[in-house]
Amino acid sequence: MKKEDLKHGLEGVAVAISSISYVDGEKGKLVYRGFEIEDLVENSYFEEVAYLIWFGSLPNENEEDFIKSMLSKKRNLPENIVEMMRLFPENAHPMAVLRSVVSMLGMYSKEDNSTLENAINLTAKIPTIIAYWYRIKNNLPIIYPEEHLNHSENFLYMMFGELPEYSKCFDKALILHMEQGMNASTFASTVTSSTLSDIYSVITTAIGTLKGPLHGGANEKVLEMLEEIGDIEKVPEYIDNLIRNKKKIMGFGHRIYKTYDPRAKILKKWVQEISAHEKVDFFDIALKVEDVVVERFKDKNIYPNVDFYSGILYNHFGIPKEFFTTIFAMARIVGWTAHAMEYRKNNRIFRPRSIYNGPKDLKYKDMKGVEING
Numbered sequence: 001m002k003k004e005d006l007k008h009g010l011e012g013v014a015v016a017i018s019s020i021s022y023v024d025g026e027k028g029k030l031v032y033r034g035f036e037i038e039d040l041v042e043n044s045y046f047e048e049v050a051y052l053i054w055f056g057s058l059p060n061e062n063e064e065d066f067i068k069s070m071l072s073k074k075r076n077l078p079e080n081i082v083e084m085m086r087l088f089p090e091n092a093h094p095m096a097v098l099r100s101v102v103s104m105l106g107m108y109s110k111e112d113n114s115t116l117e118n119a120i121n122l123t124a125k126i127p128t129i130i131a132y133w134y135r136i137k138n139n140l141p142i143i144y145p146e147e148h149l150n151h152s153e154n155f156l157y158m159m160f161g162e163l164p165e166y167s168k169c170f171d172k173a174l175i176l177h178m179e180q181g182m183n184a185s186t187f188a189s190t191v192t193s194s195t196l197s198d199i200y201s202v203i204t205t206a207i208g209t210l211k212g213p214l215h216g217g218a219n220e221k222v223l224e225m226l227e228e229i230g231d232i233e234k235v236p237e238y239i240d241n242l243i244r245n246k247k248k249i250m251g252f253g254h255r256i257y258k259t260y261d262p263r264a265k266i267l268k269k270w271v272q273e274i275s276a277h278e279k280v281d282f283f284d285i286a287l288k289v290e291d292v293v294v295e296r297f298k299d300k301n302i303y304p305n306v307d308f309y310s311g312i313l314y315n316h317f318g319i320p321k322e323f324f325t326t327i328f329a330m331a332r333i334v335g336w337t338a339h340a341m342e343y344r345k346n347n348r349i350f351r352p353r354s355i356y357n358g359p360k361d362l363k364y365k366d367m368k369g370v371e372i373n374g
């Protein structure tokens, strides 16, 4: 293999054939199983879209009852996991907690394999892990899951003990984050699945990959950036300073979208609608950041991605910024598991190459420098 064979970051390399979602990076389109994301967020809710992604079609009434009851019955965690969570360091990052608890759950399950039942089971439990950690970390009593509430309502109830008026918007934000083709975390988890490892290992891999600031971790970093800027007047200087120092501007750019990310467009519209009747912190600064970044990078087609406006929305909903990426994971598990199962149908272990450029034919010497003849 020669250097010219290298596909840095696997850019442009197709690794699977998939019917789960389609991304048109030039037109800024995202389609789940044939349906445009705009139609799904407008007309569906989490359970319906999860069913669509897992099964390939929207549910009829019986199928809807089935998915709702499967997701609502599997929410509880083993009590000794909850006891262990109480011993975790109070400042542990919620993504580190989520990654660790998913991994721990693997000890409580028979060595599975990637069945749909296991996918649903883990999807049901992730909101419980996040909400329990929020309550434990803040010295609040745990709120147990409520079977009669839907997926996102139950999560918000376990977090805050009430059903906030924004719960529908939160549900739609989950739909936006559910699936996005062969992104880094989906690819990493598909690699794990391709070794025929179990679903807990697959999802632990995915969470660890999503956590990075170049991927899902960017939503938390965006809010940190906006807090640091603090004042709309300081935006141009702040951004120019990042550019001068060759630092990435969090929440901007995408490997596939070379135009406005459709998810960012929808999230921005929601924040705009809310801000028409109440103050949304950091929104004015964010709009200015967008103007300056788009202008400075007009030759490179860099626009806001899904992580730019989601944090402003979650912050407005009272969700602490270190929890933002866990919310992303709570939705994306649907895509991760769908891809893991789809790939298994025609499985082949992933095994790419690297191009060696290190030394060859060195003579082995012992610690005293004496050459050993082989």
Ligand code: ACO
Pocket (backbone or CB within 6 Å): 009, 183, 213, 214, 215, 216, 218, 247, 248, 249, 250, 251, 252, 253, 254, 255, 256, 300, 302, 305, 306, 307
């Ligand atoms: N800030 C500054 N420069 C950028 C940014 C950015 N956010 N994004 C891309 N660029 C630059 C690159 O450095 C590159 O410059 P060069 O041609 O001089 O080398 C050029 O634009 C083209 O970059 P791409 O090849 O399109 O970027 P790549 O596909 O390698 O990376 C990524 C994509 C990781 C998302 C990148 O845009 C980035 O780091 N963004 C900030 C982090 C972020 O918001 N991540 C979330 C992405 S969405 C998601 O994962 C859910």
